[in-house]
Amino acid sequence: MSNPGEHMRQFPITLFYVLSTAGYILAQPAATVKLNLHDAEALALQNHPQVQAAQHEVSAMNQRIDETKAAYYPALSGDVTGSQANPRARIGAGFLTDPSLFNRLGQGITLSQLITDSGRTPNLVATSRLQAGAAEQTVQATKYDVLVRVNQAYFGTLRAEALVKVAQQTVAARQLLVDQITALYKNGLRAELDVSFVDVNLSQAKLLLLQAEDQVQGAYAELTRSLGSQQAATYQLEDEPLPPSPPPNPEDLVAQALTGRPELASLQLSRDAAYRFERAEKDLSYPTASLVGVGGALPYIAQLSLPRVTPHEYEGIAVNVEIPILNGGLFKARRQEAHYRALEADQRLRNEVESIVRDVRTAWASSTVAYQRLDVTAQLLRQANLAQQLAQGRYDLRLSNIVELTQSLLNVTEAAIENLNAKYDYQSQYATLQYTIGALR
Template sequence: MKYKVSILLAFLGFFAQAQEQLTLKDAVNYALQNKAEAVKARLDVENSEYQIDEVRASALPQISANGGLTYNAIIQKSAVPGEFFGQGDGIVMIPFGLPWQTNAAVSLNQQLFNQAVFTGLKAAKTTREFYKINAQLTEEQVIEKVANSYYEAYKTDSQIKTIDKTIANTTRVRDVIKSLFDNGLAKKIDLDRTEVALNNLKGTRQQLVNALQLQENALKYLIGMDMNQDIELPNNTFEVTKHALVDESVTIENRTEIQLLEKQTELLTLNKKAIEAQGYPSLSMNATYGYLGFGEKLPWFQTLPNAAWSNFSSIGLNLNIPIFNGGSVKAKVKQAQVALDRLEADKRDVRLGLDMSLKNAITQLNNSLITLNIQKENVNLAKEVLDNIENNYKFGLATLTDLLDAETQYADAQNNHTNALLDYKVAEIQLIKAKGALKSLTEE
C-alpha cells in the first residue's frame, strides 16, 4: 500500500508539472529571475560593490611584510691604503661583510592627501548607482519583449479557438446538408462544397497550431523556461485594463533612460575631476621596521658570537608636486569636457525621442480603442447575419454560397476583433513604457 501511495503521488506531481497556466505576470516574473540579461544585470550591481571595495582599499593603510636570505659565496673586498695598517704605501684588500645575511621587515604606506583617490571613491559609488539603474532598464526591456511575445502567442491561440468554433459550425451545417441530400432534398455539389470548406478550415487550423508552437517556444526562450515545459494561456489575457488610461500629467522625467543619462553625466563629471586631480599635489606617509642578521653560518636561531642582529626603523613623508607635464593633463581635461558635451547632445535627442514616443503611444492607444469597438460591433453584426442566413437556408430562401460567405465573414470579423485586441494590448504596453511603469506588469 505504501508503494502504491508513493507512485500515485509521483504521478500527480508529474501531471501537475506537465502543463502550467502562464499569466503575463508569471511570465514576466519568471523572465526577471531566469533570463540571462536580467541575471547579468544583477551580477553587474553585485560587482559594483566589489569595485567600491577595491577603490576604498587604496585609501586605507597598505601594510606588507618582506624578508630575505643571502649567502655571499665570495665576499667583495674593498681597497684600503696600506698606511692605515702600517704597511707603507701599498694597498690592502679587506673583505667587508659575512657569508650569511638575512633580513625581515614590515612596511606601511598611507595616503594622507590624494585627490585622485578620493574622487575615484566617489566615482565608484556613482558607478554602483549607474548599474542599479541599468539593471532596471534591462528588466524593463525584458518585460517589453516578453509582453509582446506573450500577446502574439495569445492572439494565435485565440484564432485557433475562433476557427474551432467555425469548424464546429461548418460541421453542423455539413451534417444538415448531408441529411437533406440523403433524403433527396439537397444537391451533391452543395455537400461537396461544404466538405471542401471544412477541409480548408482544418488545414488553416493546423497552420495556426504550428505557428502557436513556434511562438510558445520563442516565449519560453525569452523568459528562460525549459522547452519541455508545457504552458497554457489563460482566457482573460485580452482584456481592456484600467492601468493604461491616459493621464494628462504624465511626463518622461521618470523614465529609466533619463535617469541613466543623468547618472552618466555624474560619472563623466567625476572622471573630469579625477583627471584634474592628476595636477594636484599628493602627500603620503611611509614607515618601516625590521631586523638584519649576519653570521659566518646561517644566522637563524643564532646569537653572539655566532651571529649579530640589528634592528632598524624609518618614518617618512612623501610629497609629490606636479610642475610640468607637457600639457597632457590639460588635454585630457578638454577631452573629458568634450565627452560631457556629447552626452548633453545625446540627452537632448533622447528626451525628444521619448516625448515623441509618449505622444505616439497616447495616439495609438486611442486609435486602437476606437478600432476595437468597431470590430466588436462587426462581430455582433456578422453573427446576426449568419444566424439569419442559416435559418433562410433551411427553408430554401438562401443559397449555400450565401451561407458559406456568411460563415467566412463571421470568422473574419472574429479574427479582426482578435487582431484589434492585440493592437490595443501592444499599444497599451507602449503607453505603460512611455509612462515609465513597465514594472507594474509584475504586480498585476
C-alpha cells in the same frame, strides 16, 4: 570469474534499455503550467538571466567603490631579502649613484599612506558611487524590459489559444454544414456545386486550425523564453480583465516618463560620473604627498671590517611630495579624453530623452487606436453573425445561392478573429504604454 562473452551478449540489451528509457522520457508530453499574469511576472523577475546578470553587475560596481576607497587607508607589506655579491662590488649601471653590494639577510615591513592627491581619490570614489547607482537603475530598467516581454508573450499566448478555439468552432460548424448539404444533394435538393463550395470552406477551416495550433506552440516557446526558462511546457493561462482606456492626451504621460524611466536615471548618473571622472583626471596635474615608513631586522651582513657597525635593527620614516612637471602631455590628453567622454554622455542622455518622448507618443497613439478597435470589431462580429443568419435563411428558402452563404460564413470567421485580436492587441498595447512611462510593475 565473469565470462567476457556473457558481458558482450548483455551489452546490446543494456543499450536497448537505456535508449528505450531515454526515448520514453523525451516522448513524455510537456508539463502543463497554470499561470496568471502576476505569477508569470514574478517567475520572470526571479529566473530571467538578464535580471540576474544586471544584479551581478551592481555587486561588481559596489566592489569598485571599495577598490577606489582603498587609497584612503595605509598599505602594509612584509619583506624577507637575502643577497650575495662579490666583495667590494658596486652597481655600475642603471642608477645615478653606485650603491655597494653586501651579502646579507634581512626582514622587515613597509608602511605607506597617502596624505593627499589634491582631490583625485575623492573624485574617483564619487565616480564609482555614481556608476554603482547607474548600475542599480539599469537593474530596474532590465526588469521593465523583462516584464514587458512577459506581458506581450502572455497576451500573445492567450490570443493564440483563443484563435484555436475559433478555428475549432469554425471546423465544427462547417463540417455540420457539409453534412447537411451533402444529405440534401443525395436527395436531389441541392446541386453538386453546393457540395463543392462547402467542402472548400471546410478545408479552409482545417487549414486555419493547423495554422492556429502552430501559432500556439510558437507562443508557448516565446512565453517560456520570457519567463527565463528552457524547459518545454504548455500553459493554462487565466484571462485578464481589459485595462482602462488610455488618457485623452499624451503630454502628461511624457512628463511621467521623463521622471519615471530608469534608463534616464541610469544615463543621468553615468553622465554625472563622467564629469566627476573628468575632475579626477584634472587632479593628476597637482601634487601628491605620501608617507613611507620602514622597520625590520638585519641579522646578518658581510662587512669588510669587524667589529660590525651596522645596527641589527632598522627603522625610518619619510614624507614624499611628487609634483608633476612634464610627461609628454599625458595628463593633458587624459583630461581632454575625459572631457569628451562627459560630452558624449550628455548627448547619449539627450538622445534617450528624445527616444522616450517618441516612444510614449507612439505607444499612446497605438493604444488609443487599439482601444477604439474594441467597439468596432464587436460591432463587426454582431453584423457578421446577423448577415450569416439572414444568408442561411435565404439559402434555405432557395432565394440565394451557395456563394452568398459561404461568403457570410467566411465573414463570421474573419470577424471573430478580428474581435479576439482587438482584445489581446489592446492588452498588449496598454502594457507597452505602461512600460514607456515607467509604470509597468
